[in-house]
Amino acid sequence: MSTGADERADFRSGRIENLNRTIAHLDLDAFFVSVELQRRPELKGLPVIVSGTGPRSVVTTASYEARKFGVGSAMPTAKALRLCPEAVVVPPDGPAYKRMSATVMDLIRHHVPQVEQAGLDEAYADLTGMLAPSAAMRRVVHDIRTETGLHASVGIGPNRLVAKVASDAEKPDGFVFLSQEQARMRFADASTRLLPGVGPKTRERLERLQIYTVDDLSEASVQALTDEFGSRQGPWLRSRARFEDDTPVQTDREAVSESRETTFSVDVEGIGELREKMAPLVLELCNALETHGHRGRTVGIKIRYSDFETHTRARTLEHSVSDRETVGRIARQLLDEFQPDRPVRLLGVRVAGFSGAKEKPREQLSLPFG
Amino acid sequence: MSSTSEKGTIGLKIERDLLLEGLQSATRIASSKTSITALSGVQLAAGPEGIELRATDLELSLRLPLAGEVTSPGEVVLPARLFTDVVRALPAGQVTLKARASQQDVEITSGSATFDLKTLRAEDFPTLPQSSGDSVVVLPAEVLDATIRRVERAASTDPSRPVLTGVLVQAEAGTLRMVATDSYRLSVKETKLETPLTNGFEANVPARALQEAVRLAKGTKGDPAADGEEALAKGSVRIAVQENQIVFDLDGTVLASRLIDGQFPKYKELIPDEFDHELKFNSAELSDVVRRISLLAQRTKPLTLSFEKGSLTISAETPDIGEARESIPINYDGELLEIGFNPDYLRDGIESAGDEEIVLKLLTANRPGLIESGSEGGFLYLIMPIRLGS
Numbered sequence: 001m002s003t004g005a006d007e008r009a010d011f012r013s014g015r016i017e018n019l020n021r022t023i024a025h026l027d028l029d030a031f032f033v034s035v036e037l038q039r040r041p042e043l044k045g046l047p048v049i050v051s052g053t054g055p056r057s058v059v060t061t062a063s064y065e066a067r068k069f070g071v072g073s074a075m076p077t078a079k080a081l082r083l084c085p086e087a088v089v090v091p092p093d094g095p096a097y098k099r100m101s102a103t104v105m106d107l108i109r110h111h112v113p114q115v116e117q118a119g120l121d122e123a124y125a126d127l128t129g130m131l132a133p134s135a136a137m138r139r140v141v142h143d144i145r146t147e148t149g150l151h152a153s154v155g156i157g158p159n160r161l162v163a164k165v166a167s168d169a170e171k172p173d174g175f176v177f178l179s180q181e182q183a184r185m186r187f188a189d190a191s192t193r194l195l196p197g198v199g200p201k202t203r204e205r206l207e208r209l210q211i212y213t214v215d216d217l218s219e220a221s222v223q224a225l226t227d228e229f230g231s232r233q234g235p236w237l238r239s240r241a242r243f244e245d246d247t248p249v250q251t252d253r254e255a256v257s258e259s260r261e262t263t264f265s266v267d268v269e270g271i272g273e274l275r276e277k278m279a280p281l282v283l284e285l286c287n288a289l290e291t292h293g294h295r296g297r298t299v300g301i302k303i304r305y306s307d308f309e310t311h312t313r314a315r316t317l318e319h320s321v322s323d324r325e326t327v328g329r330i331a332r333q334l335l336d337e338f339q340p341d342r343p344v345r346l347l348g349v350r351v352a353g354f355s356g357a358k359e360k361p362r363e364q365l366s367l368p369f370g
Numbered sequence: 371m372s373s374t375s376e377k378g379t380i381g382l383k384i385e386r387d388l389l390l391e392g393l394q395s396a397t398r399i400a401s402s403k404t405s406i407t408a409l410s411g412v413q414l415a416a417g418p419e420g421i422e423l424r425a426t427d428l429e430l431s432l433r434l435p436l437a438g439e440v441t442s443p444g445e446v447v448l449p450a451r452l453f454t455d456v457v458r459a460l461p462a463g464q465v466t467l468k469a470r471a472s473q474q475d476v477e478i479t480s481g482s483a484t485f486d487l488k489t490l491r492a493e494d495f496p497t498l499p500q501s502s503g504d505s506v507v508v509l510p511a512e513v514l515d516a517t518i519r520r521v522e523r524a525a526s527t528d529p530s531r532p533v534l535t536g537v538l539v540q541a542e543a544g545t546l547r548m549v550a551t552d553s554y555r556l557s558v559k560e561t562k563l564e565t566p567l568t569n570g571f572e573a574n575v576p577a578r579a580l581q582e583a584v585r586l587a588k589g590t591k592g593d594p595a596a597d598g599e600e601a602l603a604k605g606s607v608r609i610a611v612q613e614n615q616i617v618f619d620l621d622g623t624v625l626a627s628r629l630i631d632g633q634f635p636k637y638k639e640l641i642p643d644e645f646d647h648e649l650k651f652n653s654a655e656l657s658d659v660v661r662r663i664s665l666l667a668q669r670t671k672p673l674t675l676s677f678e679k680g681s682l683t684i685s686a687e688t689p690d691i692g693e694a695r696e697s698i699p700i701n702y703d704g705e706l707l708e709i710g711f712n713p714d715y716l717r718d719g720i721e722s723a724g725d726e727e728i729v730l731k732l733l734t735a736n737r738p739g740l741i742e743s744g745s746e747g748g749f750l751y752l753i754m755p756i757r758l759g760s
Contacts, residue, residue: 315530319554319670333530364670364712365736365754366553369635 022127022156023249024137025163026108028144029151029172031121032061035100036090038149047087051077056265056345060092064172074308104144104152111140116249122167124160126249134177141175157183161245164196183243188215195240201309202237205229217241258294259302260285261348267306269343275332281349282328294354295320295363299330302348303340310346313338316353319364327351380469381442382416386460386480392423392434393454395586399625400450401427408494411447414467416440424498425450430579431498432586433624444469446476447490456485499626501619502610507541507569511587511605511620513561517548518580520559520749523718525577526552536630537577538637541609542570549637550577553754555715556637557722560748571611574634579627583607583618586625641752645731645740647677647707649700653728653744657720659684659696664713666694672710672756677702677732686713709735710756719751 028034032050037043047066051057059080062071069084081087101120109115114126127133137154144152153174155166162183166176169186178186192198192206192214209224211217218241225234239245260281268274278301289295299321300314313334321327331349393412401409404427413424421436446469457465460480468477469489478485518537526534531553538549544566549558587607608619611629618625660673667673667686676683679702685695709732719741720728727744735758741751 318528330530363757364554365757367551367556367635367640367738367752367754369553369640 020128021158022130022133023158023160023163024112024125024127024133024154024156025118025160025167026123026125026137026140026152026154027167027171028104028121029153030061030063031101031150032092032097033063033090034150035097036093037063039096040090043088043090047071047084049077049080049084049087049089050092051080051089052091053077053089054265056263062087100148100150103148104150107143107147108140111136111143114249124163124249127156138175157243159243159245160247160249161196161240162243165194165243180243184214184218188213188218190214192217192241195237197240198237202229206237214241256354257296257298257350257352258285258288258292259300259348259350260288261302261346263304263346264344267343267345268347269340271336271340274335274340274344274347277347278331278335278349279328281347282324282331285349285351286322286324286327289322289351294351295322296351296353297321298351298353299327299334300350300352301331301334301338302346302350303335303338303344304346305340306343306345308345311338314350314352320353322351379442379444379471380414380416380446380467380476381444382414382421382438382440383464383466384421384436384438386457386462386465388436388438389465390454390457392436393450393457395434396423396425396432397450397454398582399425399427399430399432406494408447408490408492410450411490411495412450412453413445413447413492413495415445417443424495426496426498428496429576429628430582431496431626432582433498433500435622442468445492447492447495448476448487449490453487456487499615499617499624501608501617501624502612507567507571507609509541509546509563509607509609511584511607513546513563514580514587514607515584517546517559517561518577518584520722520724521548521550521557522577522581523550523722524552524555524557524751525550528552532630533574533632533634535576536574536634537580538572538634539575539580540570540572541567542572543567548580549634551635551637551752554712555719555754556640556750556752557719558637558750562748571609573611573616574630574632575616576627576630579616579618579625583620583625586618586623587620640738641740641750642733642738645733647702647704647730647732649677649682649702649730649732650744651700651720651728651730653720653723653726655698656728657717659698660713660717660720663694663696664717666692667713670712672758673713673716674758675709675711677704677707677709679703707732707735708758709739710758711739711753712756715753719753722751723749725749 033048036050047069048063049059049066049071050061051059057077059071059073059075059077061073066084066087071080071084097120105117105123108123108125112125112127116124118124127136130136133156137156141152141154144150151172153167153171155163156177157163157166158180162178162180165183166178167174169176187194190213193203194214205228206217209228211220217238220238222235222238225238229237262281268277297320298314298316300312302312304310315330315334396412400412404410409427415422415424421438421440423434423436425432456478463480465478465480470477475486475488521537525537534552540547544563545560546563547560587605610617614629616627616629663673663684663686666688668688668691671686671688674685680699681697682700683695683697687693723741723743725743725746729742729744731740736755739753743749
């Protein structure tokens with residue numbers, strides 16, 4: 001049993017450790033394109049775009065040569081080809097990227113224990129307490145280069161936000177280590193778009209408040225931001241601009257949600273038609289949940305308008321569910337309540353908040369009525 | 371009264387205790403979350419017919435007459451919570467209220483204390499339903515009370531299933547019946563009426579409206595000597611059901627509620643005709659065991675009821691927290707039966723039965739169980755199990 005003095009000491013050391021949090025973000029440079037270039041060295045030095053070929057395809061990755069023409073990720077391929085007509089379009093090879101991604105993640109985990117994979121081509125690592133965090137990350141980059149031939153950019157900072165922005169600052173082959181203050185100074189004049197979480201719509205709304213730069217936002221009145229964005233997002237936006245972030249690196253990779261979504265080949269408008277499109281997604285999702293033995297307490301939907309503005313709505317229930325009737329009913333209600341008012345490009349359904357997978361499956365049964 | 375009253379003016383004298391009692395009821399009805407500020411207020415109206423306190427959240431509305439002296443007729447809307455807090459803080463005795471139109475406030479004086487409260491926009495306060503003469507059923511408040519108490523816990527609180535947030539009320543001939551379900555359990559309570567009804571009604575009523583009606587009825591100080599045949603016995607409730615609303619008239623206090631749209635589930639066919647096991651319990655004893663063992667059924671973990679020859683073992687287990695079990699002797703003579711229940715649902719059922727003895731009827735582990743009151747009858751509680759993993 002610990003004495004009061006011990007507890008204080010524990011508390012203090014805990015705080016000190018907290019103050020010294022060191023987080024790294026590693027981002028592979030032009031990942032899909034780089035994988036393709038390894039297989040097809042003859043394309044090296046050319047503008048290459050990895051993209052599907054359908055009329056609605058978007059650019060997943062562009063080589064740095066193509067980026068010089070203004071081509072960027074998520075841009076419609078048709079537009080990319082107008083900007084850069086000589087670009088070589090390579091169809092994406094998902095399985096190959098996944099294999100390569102797994103190799104890279106293993107290499108990172110070899111040098112740092114606390115890793116959260118944030119995508120196929122990016123990961124956060126918690127380096128807190130390491131004696132030489134920079135050196136560890138340089139070894140990671142070196143190993144990735146020699147083992148896979150891929151290039152990576154690394155950002156290191158006191159939290160995820162600084163690390164993420166720093167890794168992006170000097171791509172490709174970037175390696176940037178910033179304190180919170182240094183980040184604020186370095187990006188003071190950058191557009192608010194620099195900050196993850198500020199999209200084009202948010203930027204527009206910020207500009208209406210005469211907020212253009214990261215610095216403007218960091219000094220903006222909380223009241224004004226709250227009036228425009230609400231009591232959660234308003235203050236949150238300002239803390240982003242101050243590079244404050246205490247989100248932990250989540251090393252637990254156990255599945256906590258499952259979703260199904262579909263991008264329509266032609267935008268869908270009208271609640272009736274959307275409901276129809278939703279039914280097969282619900283069916284597919286619930287079948288997968290059953291197969292994996294998963295049940296979740298949160299049912300959510302995702303809607304992306306034709307202008308890529310994306311919204312999600314979710315409801316958390318008293319009991320975890322996986323059955324088609326309940327998931328379908330709640331998803332439909334969320335859709336009805338959301339009332340999409342524009343053509344919809346993508347529709348998704350999600351069940352999250354899985355109950356512990358290791359526990360026995362226990363299900364509150366319901367009376368059999370609608 | 372309201373049509374002729376001038377908005378923004380008023381003058382009256384009233385006993386502090388009376389006003390506070392009225393305000394406490396009205397504040398419960400006033401909206402707590404609304405974009406229309408006036409709905410978070412109470413309306414005070416004074417006219418030749420007397421003084422009335424009004425509040426609504428657009429679903430439920432209340433008109434409450436208050437005895438007092440009108441010095442100047444009119445209507446004002448005051449912030450409910452603040453007004454109540456102010457009146458509560460005043461000493462007993464007479465309170466004087468006087469609107470000051472130019473200042474848009476109301477001066478409240480009692481002894482040497484003076485408060486000037488700014489009024490809310492009276493224009494935004496809706497006209498509230500009146501008591502009406504259509505298809506009126508008169509029920510003793512205690513019957514209403516005894517019935518709603520037995521079913522209210524089974525009503526759903528899930529806003530995504532609005533139909534289930536109501537209580538189905540059926541009043542016909544000699545019976546008042548209420549039914550509530552959240553789809554995991556279902557309660558039915560029938561109460562015999564001493565005086566059979568000539569009119570009847572059936573409506574899906576928000577549980578909150580029924581609870582509020584009972585609460586108001588208990589506080590009503592009826593005057594049976596008034597108005598001859600029309601007079602109501604103390605604590606009687608006149609109920610009128612109109613198209614989409616139900617109006618409770620409690621000796622001049624009028625509570626109205628929107629009815630819930632949609633078809634209430636056909637519940638009768640859900641109740642199995644026959645059960646394999648029928649077990650009698652002392653309610654208090656069983657309830658105590660359930661309450662104790664439930665301490666270790668956390669995070670929606672079930673209570674497991676294991677029936678074997680001569681005994682029932684109730685157990686619970688929460689990983690990383692601990693486990694508990696307790697056995698009681700019972701008259702069970704079947705195969706081993708293990709059935710899981712949500713601890714709260716089981717306890718609600720035992721307690722709602724409101725009887726010294728209850729009967730628990732079971733089929734199999736994944737079929738509904740039924741709790742009945744032992745002697746009194748008229749109460750059913752159907753409870754769905756939690757499927758126990760193998």
